[in-house]
Amino acid sequence: MRDVLYFFGQLLFLPHVLLFIFSKEREVIAKDIYAKKNFNPSLVHQIYSLSKELLTNKYFRTLFYFRTNGIVSKILRFFYPRNSSFIIDVNTKIGGGLQLAHPYATILNAEKIGENVYVNHLVTVGEKNGKRPIIEDGVKLYANSIVIGGITVGKNAIIGAGAVVVKDVPENAVMVGNPAKMTSS
The missing domain is CATH 2.160.10.10 (Hexapeptide repeat proteins)
Incomplete structure (x- = not known):
């Protein structure tokens, strides 16, 4: 049941996934995603891991917005806030x-x-x-x-x-x- 909830929660972060795919910082963001676990070069796995981190970790979300700083990032912050502390x-x-x-x-x-x-x-x-x-x-x-x-x-x-x-x-x-x-x- 928990995995099903994660899946639907991760769908909310599809705009973030697109931002990641087209970001010039994609390689650096991937290093951030896998800082605590083994790196997986598969783009599909990276997208899954990214959306899960964004859903469950506001600190990572803050770092993601820092990496993708731009107008789209600023708009997404309004709907999916970063950690203010x-x-x-x-x-x-x-x-x-x-x-x-x-x-x-x-x-x-x-x-x-x-x-x-x-x-x-x-x-x-x-x-x-x-x-x-x-x-x-x-x-x-x-x-x-x-x-x-x-x-x-x-x-x-x-x-x-x-x-x-x-x-x-x-x-x-x-x-x-x-x-x-x-x-x-």
Whole structure:
């Protein structure tokens, strides 16, 4: 019975599917869809997975509208709203495979966010004195972490829960505390 309800619910997102099919960001959106599961190159499977994510996940819907920013996207937002507590600045460049773990009250305002980045809830990535951070590939931002200013967070770094990062972070580092310090392994 649940699958039948999902099927009819997914039909409501046919305009989104068309937007996906004709989007120049289709490849990046597909990486977002499969950020937490194995990639399936079949367009039919991608469409099914996309419509299911859009139906069940307002955070993913917010990311989808960010990726397909345009007049059609703005019209669809009126009928199928995004999550108002998850904010992505329009000038932020985000690589594919963004993993969103219920990013409630999260703000992403970076110069650039790389591929396969993990974002938890209550995360703030923001500017300080007009400068915005660069988050490289594979970074994990855990709950209530803050990254601000014109800094770079290196590849595969982990920003622990509650960490406040205001200085550059090297690759593969684990940062904890306020102010954030690198832990020794």
